[in-house]
Amino acid sequence: METLNHLSRLLQEGDDSGVDALTREAIASGIPAEDILRALLAGMAVVGERFKEHEIFLPDVLLAARAMHAAMGHIKPLLIAQGVPGGTKVVIGTVSGDLHDIGKNLVGIMLQGAGFEVLDLGSDVPPERFVDTAVAAGAPVIALSALLTTTMVRMREVVDMLAQRGLRGRILTIVGGAPVTETFAREIGADAYAFDATSAAARVRALLPVA
Amino acid sequence: MRDVSRIEAAAVQPGRGEVLHRLGLEPADVATPRLEDLLVRSAALFARVAAPAAVFEWVTREDFATIYEGDGENAPASPLDEIFPRADALALFAVTLGSAIDQAIRDLFDRGDSALGYVLDVSASYAADRLADLTAERFLASLRRSVSGGIRRVLPYSPGYCGWHVSGQRALFESLRPDDIKVALTASCLMDPLKSVSGVFVAGRGTVHRFRPTYPFCDACTTQQCRVRLATVK
Numbered sequence: 135m136e137t138l139n140h141l142s143r144l145l146q147e148g149d150d151s152g153v154d155a156l157t158r159e160a161i162a163s164g165i166p167a168e169d170i171l172r173a174l175l176a177g178m179a180v181v182g183e184r185f186k187e188h189e190i191f192l193p194d195v196l197l198a199a200r201a202m203h204a205a206m207g208h209i210k211p212l213l214i215a216q217g218v219p220g221g222t223k224v225v226i227g228t229v230s231g232d233l234h235d236i237g238k239n240l241v242g243i244m245l246q247g248a249g250f251e252v253l254d255l256g257s258d259v260p261p262e263r264f265v266d267t268a269v270a271a272g273a274p275v276i277a278l279s280a281l282l283t284t285t286m287v288r289m290r291e292v293v294d295m296l297a298q299r300g301l302r303g304r305i306l307t308i309v310g311g312a313p314v315t316e317t318f319a320r321e322i323g324a325d326a327y328a329f330d331a332t333s334a335a336a337r338v339r340a341l342l343p344v345a
Numbered sequence: 346m347r348d349v350s351r352i353e354a355a356a357v358q359p360g361r362g363e364v365l366h367r368l369g370l371e372p373a374d375v376a377t378p379r380l381e382d383l384l385v386r387s388a389a390l391f392a393r394v395a396a397p398a399a400v401f402e403w404v405t406r407e408d409f410a411t412i413y414e415g416d417g418e419n420a421p422a423s424p425l426d427e428i429f430p431r432a433d434a435l436a437l438f439a440v441t442l443g444s445a446i447d448q449a450i451r452d453l454f455d456r457g458d459s460a461l462g463y464v465l466d467v468s469a470s471y472a473a474d475r476l477a478d479l480t481a482e483r484f485l486a487s488l489r490r491s492v493s494g495g496i497r498r499v500l501p502y503s504p505g506y507c508g509w510h511v512s513g514q515r516a517l518f519e520s521l522r523p524d525d526i527k528v529a530l531t532a533s534c535l536m537d538p539l540k541s542v543s544g545v546f547v548a549g550r551g552t553v554h555r556f557r558p559t560y561p562f563c564d565a566c567t568t569q570q571c572r573v574r575l576a577t578v579k
Binding site for chain 1: 368369370374377379380383450451454457458459460462463464466505511512531532533534535537539565567
């Protein structure tokens with residue numbers, strides 16, 4: 135227990151080398167990977183709360199995410215081997231014609247920190263790739279990002295494609311980015327809108343049925 | 346008149362306090378040692394990869410009116426509608442930090458160092474704005490050499506903001522053709538490299554820039570940056 139608390143603290147401090155070493159130590163001492171994951175997610179939840187309360191800043195969150203990434207490199211293969219189900223999958227990307235990806239990356243990091251499995255398609259992603267990936271991976275959520283008024287209209291194409299393929303309701307969409315508003319999200323038929331990276335994970339979670 | 350310049354990275358590089366401010370820290374806030382380390386590493390990387398370049402070209406009010414009209418997608422009324430006819434001089438401009446800094450940011454995120462990538466991105470955004478301001482000063486200096494009168498202030502205005510539709514980039518780029526600083530426009534009006542700024546410099550007395558921020562689109566504006574600018578003009 136002390137090891138896991140320590141691990142959570144190191145993660146909150148963004149100490150990636152400390153988290154890396156202690157994760158390896160924990161595995162070697164026989165602590166189940168699932169317990170290690172739980173401690174890491176608890177640490178990320180604290181980080182998320184502190185960020186929401188303006189006690190820490192985005193780079194601190196990203197440092198914690200980097201530490202989480204280091205730990206996951208060790209425990210993910212074990213979780214897979216043990217048949218532990220991964221987090222809910224979210225397909226994420228910046229829409230066709232748009233090359234901005236910082237905001238999308240931040241949302242992806244926040245989602246991972248909240249325990250989601252993120253399938254990041256990058257930027258300039260055509261609509262069919264979003265839909266095909268979500269179908270193939272069994273992802274119930276597609277998260278769409280755009281930073282330009284000229285490209286945010288492409289979000290509608292993804293929503294429409296889901297409708298054409300009879301997937302509306304089964305695969306949900308969340309949209310965000312500087313020019314995107316709640317009103318625009320409603321107009322194009324998106325299922326949710328996130329104002330920023332911090333709120334995205336909560337919005338995605340609210341979309342999904344309670345487990 | 347057309348002016349092309351290459352600028353030292355140090356001239357636009359933000360200081361520690363400016364980066365911290367953009368990261369949301371107030372002067373009283375204490376940055377953690379890890380955040381301080383990020384600032385140092387980001388600054389070193391910025392100095393290595395940023396390659397600031399700028400171009401501006403004088404344009405008449407009549408020619409700018411056509412450029413501003415663009416694809417006809419602007420808001421029915423906008424601040425620039427009011428401002429540019431009152432200007433003493435106008436110049437189209439584009440500035441960039443070059444493609445290497447875009448790539449460096451992308452590489453950092455790709456290899457999981459998002460914290461450093463984010464700090465570098467924030468620094469580069471600040472620097473691109475600073476570069477536009479420096480280029481505005483350069484335009485002002487060129488005006489003072491060739492135009493008499495009371496031109497006191499130059500401010501930049503860009504497509505994508507305050508009712509000037511982002512599609513206005515097309516007409517702006519067709520006229521300015523900033524190939525000499527290697528900035529291109531994509532089909533969706535995105536500038537490549539990303540850390541670039543373009544628009545029009547409006548020169549005149551401070552009052553030229555005054556407007557009431559009560560346009561329909563002002564309600565949806567999340568930055569309210571114009572209020573800061575308005576406070577600086579007399």
